[in-house]
Amino acid sequence: MSIDNQVFIQNVIIGLTVGGYLALIALGYTMVYGIIELINFAHGDLFAFGFFISLTIFAEINPEIPLHGSDLYFTLPAVALLTMLLTGSLNLAIDQIAYKPLRKAPRLAPLLTAVGVSFMLEAIYAIWKGPIQIPYPRYFPKEDYMENEHVISFFSKLGMDITEWRIVSFTTKDLFLFGVTIPLVALLTLFIDRTRIGKAMRASAQDREAAMMMGINVNRIIATTFFVGGALAGVAGMVWGLYINSGRFTMGFEAGLMAFTSAVLGGIGNIRGAVLGAFIIGMIKAMSDSYIGSEWTRVVIFGILILMLVFRPSGILGSTQSIEKL
Amino acid sequence: MRDILAHPRSMFSGQLRWVLIAIFVVLAPLAMKELELLTNFGLITQVNRALIFVALAQGLNIVVGLAGLLDLGYAAFFAIGAYTFGLLTWPTHDIEMSFFLAIWICALVAAVFGIIIxxxxxxxRGDYLAIVTLAFGEIIPALVRNLGDFTLTFRGRVLIEDYNLTNGSQxxxxxxxxDFSFLENLFGLDEGALNVGVNPTFWYFAIVITSMIVLFSAIRLNNSRLGRAWKAIREDETAADFMGVDPIRTKLAAFAIGASFSGLAGAVYASMLGAIFPELFKFQVSIFLLIIVVLSGRGSIWGVLIGGIIIATFDGVFLAQVLPDIFNGEVLPEYDVQSLRWVFFGIGLIVIMIFRPQGLFPPKSIETKIVPPTVESAEGVQNS
Incomplete structure (x- = not known):
């Protein structure tokens, strides 16, 4: 296979991994927007919180690097659950303290408060871990499947010699990232589609007052939304830390902007839209980084966002909010 | 006299008030110089920066406060003003236009970009507008950073190679x-006697004049037909449209005029600093300006003036200088207290939004007062 094609395949893999973690963050944006119509600017910083808190928990446990045996099969999921619990609780607390008193205030008030919370969190991370690039130890064992005997022999039976594909790599880390993000996204979709709470969420998103009149405890639904959104962002932060092994206190802002763009691209308030948007943005980012230059990626992503909003403001799959309502 | 005793505030009404304010403004740099000597804190430079932010906030106030259009990327216009000035006067580009001409071109260019954006x-509407402006606010600094070494190829042919427009992140x-050398010739002074350089007192007066131009324009616009149209759009766009207000032209005017204020302020700021970087126009700047407008009271021109001076000086003097001086000495010798800046703004924002969501100095709503028709006037209308 030619080098160009190999580069392309590798970019697709990168795009999918980026899309995977962005999807987890974008879901939180879109759920909160769907219910209380708030662009939760602090949401990206919860992703960063997931990164930092899981790092701290790992440091406390101090397992052998890389994880193996029981550490890999029990400690890792336990840390993930604890990270989700803590990040979800943080998001819930932020909502109760900062946004809840402003439910009836003008729209600008909670929006700016969210920005305030975001800056506050970033300042706290900078104090907590230092305003520098933080290394995340390589806890997750890395093995390239392209060098695995079984994979090589499997492909050679199909008549392909993948040892020649020197540029392409697909590691255990990639698989781990997909293995966490895709089931979680599917689980959340099922949760919203099939459960009673999910139904109540959809009802609250459609018409909060009507939902209240039907006996739905909207406050509890909003709290649940913040908790679930925060938990997903938290686990995304942890998985991304294990994957990329580095981060800094502003990482939430960057990731948040891209995830938010994904949510808007797919149609804000739309769960499937957020996931689709995240994978599209992930692909665009990977392709732009590789073919145009990473310094132009922001321009490309935001350019696409502007064009999308101008020509189809409801996003690819359609927003649950009509523009006129805003 | 009795009036003054009965209403002490009336002493500060009418022309006397303006005279007092003028004396205060002129004497302020002297007082600040004394204070600087006493306390070792940079005051005048911070007040200059605060006044630039006030001029910027006045522009944002037109867009957000008067016309009700949420702009999360207003620093883009600030950047456009500053960089236009940079391109017109940076020696490498060989234009080196006069300051007095360049600042107006910057205001004009920013206004054009206001219309383009x-x-x-x-x-x-609403949030979607906020997102688009946010995206523009991110694109402009990224463009500025990338246009330092720009190569454009089209179908294998190199059209532009390694062109340095903005000098990138440097x-x-x-x-x-x-340049006041013409005055030096006129009064027979030594060459370089009126070389302003970075003299903060000179820049204080230059920025006060800039802010006054902006403030005067904002006040006149607020009371004009256009200003009322903005407020009508803000309150109810559909109703305003029915009453004959053209929403498209009115909104474009808000964007263009708001941007032109910021272009002018950006140019003066660039000249004062003598150096500009893409980092000066980050998202945080847009948010800081929005905080000034919202905390001061959206739509209130005097509120934004006073609130802007207070908030920006608080930021530049108290948070950036006094606080580190107190804490870094003994309590936290190693710690960078300035990183607490956004903690303060975050908490302040939350507290004010909860207890006073309309801002500290909200506009007086005199204009909405409706005088009920009397019987005579109603008859008068019938008879005529």
Whole structure:
């Protein structure tokens, strides 16, 4: 296979991994927007919180690097659950303290408060871990499947010699990232589609007052939304830390902007839209980084966002909010 | 006399008030110089910066406060003003235009960009508008950073190779400063006697004049037909449209005029600093300006003036200088207290939003007062 094609395949893999973690963050944006119509600017910083808190928990446990045996099969999921619990609780607390008193205030008030919370969190991370690039130890064992005997022999039976594909790599880390993000996204979709709470969420998103009149405890639904959104962002932060092994206190802002763009691209308030948007943005980012230059990626992503909003403001799959309502 | 005793505030009404304010403004730099000597804190430079932010906030107030269009990327216009000034006066580009001409061109260029950025967003409302402006606010600094070494190829042919427009993240320096050499010739002074350089007192007066131009324009606009149209759009766009207010032209005017204020302020700021970098126009700047407008009271021109001076000086003097001086000495010798800046703004924002969501100095709503028709006037209408 030619080098160009190999580069392309590798970019697709990168795009999918980026899309995977962005999807987890974008879901939180879109759920909160769907219910209380708030662009939760602090949401990206919860992703960063997931990164930092899981790092701290790992440091406390101090397992052998890389994880193996029981550490890999029990400690890792336990840390993930604890990270989700803590990040979800943080998001819930932020909502109760900062946004809840402003439910009836003008729209600008909670929006700016969210920005305030975001800056506050970033300042706290900078104090907590230092305003520098933080290394995340390589806890997750890395093995390239392209060098695995079984994979090589499997492909050679199909008549392909993948040892020649020197540029392409697909590691255990990639698989781990997909293995966490895709089931979680599917689980959340099922949760919203099939459960009673999910139904109540959809009802609250459609018409909060009507939902209240039907006996739905909207406050509890909003709290649940913040908790679930925060938990997903938290686990995304942890998985991304294990994957990329580095981060800094502003990482939430960057990731948040891209995830938010994904949510808007797919149609804000739309769960499937957020996931689709995240994978599209992930692909665009990977392709732009590789073919145009990473310094132009922001321009490309935001350019696409502007064009999308101008020509189809409801996003690819359609927003649950009509523009006129805003 | 009795009036003054009965209403002490009336002493500060009418022309006397303006005279007092003028004396205060002129004497302020002297007082600040004394204070600087006493306390070792940079005051005048911070007040200059605060006044630039006030001029910027006045522009944002037109867009957000008067016309009700949420702009999360207003620093883009600030950047456009500053960089236009940079390109016009940076020696490497060989234009080196005069300061007095360049600042007006910057205001004009920013206004044009206001229309360019505003035009696609006209059909959008609320949050969608906020997102588009946010995206523009991110694109402009990224463009500035990337246009330092720009190569454009089209179908294998190189059209532009390694062209340096903005000098990338290194920024543009030195930049043009106001040139008063014609006055030196006129009064027979030594060459360089009126070389302003970075003299903070000179810049104080230059920025006070800039802010006054902006403030005067804002007040006149607020009371004009256009100002009332903005407020009508803000309150109810559909109703305003029915009453004959053209929403498209009115919104574009808000974007253009708001941007032009910021272009002017950006140019003066660039000249004062003598150097500009893409980092100066980050998202945080847009948010800081929005905080000034919202905390001061959206739509209130005097409120934004006073609130802006208070908030920006608080930021530049108290948070950036006094606080580190107190804490870094003994309590936290190693710790960078300045990183607490956004903690303060975050908490302040939350507290004020909860207890006073309309801002500290909200506009007086005199204009909405409706005088009920009396019987005579109603008859008068019938008879005529």
């Amino acid at each position: 505003g035009a696609p967003t006209l059909r959008l 920024g543009l320096t030195p930049l043009g400063r106001p």
